[in-house]
Amino acid sequence: MSLINHPCIICCRPTSMWCSRCQNAWYCSPEHLQSDWPRHRRECIPTNAPQPQYPNMIATPPPAQAELVSVSALLFMPHEDRVKVTTVQCRPQGTISQGMCPTPLVQDWFTESVPNTIILTQGLNGEPLRFPLHIWYCPTSLQRGSPVNRAIYRITSGAAQKPWCGPVIVLKFNGSRRQGYADAGTNDLPALSAYFLAYK
Known part of the structure; x- marks a missing residue:
């Protein structure tokens, strides 16, 4: 040839x-x-x-896309009294040098709608969080009459101004630049509790 x-x-x-x-x-x-x-x-x-x-x-394609990354996250399920630490898979975007944050694969916990997110940057008394918290929740849970989230009700002693309904997942950024995630744990609960109490 x-x-x-x-x-x-x-x-x-x-x-x-x-x-x-x-x-x-x-x-x-x-x-x-x-x-x-x-x-x-x-x-x-x-x-x-x-x-x-x-x-x-x-030979193509060149090296396969980067593998999924696992991080620990806090999971508040509506029917459970206590928060659980769970594993969330994150799909990398771009390269590490591009500084793009991976995408958490959380859709399995939000089967009825697309979740909304909130980024919590301040902790107790308004001090900046060194590791901001990324909160995923279902915006339509209250409208659908979903049960109040018992785990959030418990850590706020029922005093939250807004009743949180449906599942809530919290991931922790690995720094203020928000280019990736670190493992979240129970030491993040005080800042979350203060946030859930103050949210209107």
Whole structure:
């Protein structure tokens, strides 16, 4: 099979190597394919044709997306009297150097609607929290007549101005820049209790 040299998408150097997945993009090295993958993946449609292995094919796709990250979170379930520490999986976005916060996969706890979020940046007496808290809750639980969240009722001794209903999940950011999550735990309860008490 005679091959015509094409310009590399990255450096325009003549090459006879192509993306093995779509067979429509030309690269002079696997490194150039890997560096172009964030852009190329949006247009890389796998060919249905059988793909015999030629020595000039560059294997794709490049390294798989980053694996899910697990963090501990506080879970307030409406029918339970006590808060639980649970594990939440987070899907990374972009690269670490881009400083994008992972997306928590919390939808399993909010099957009836899309959750809202609140970021708590102040603790007791209004002092700034070194690690802000990310609160996920169901905005329609009260309207649907969901039961009052017993775990929140308990930590506020029933004195909250607004009755919290439905599940509530709390994650803790790993710093004020909010680029990731750290493990939340019971030491975060005083700030949460003060917030639940004051929320109108």
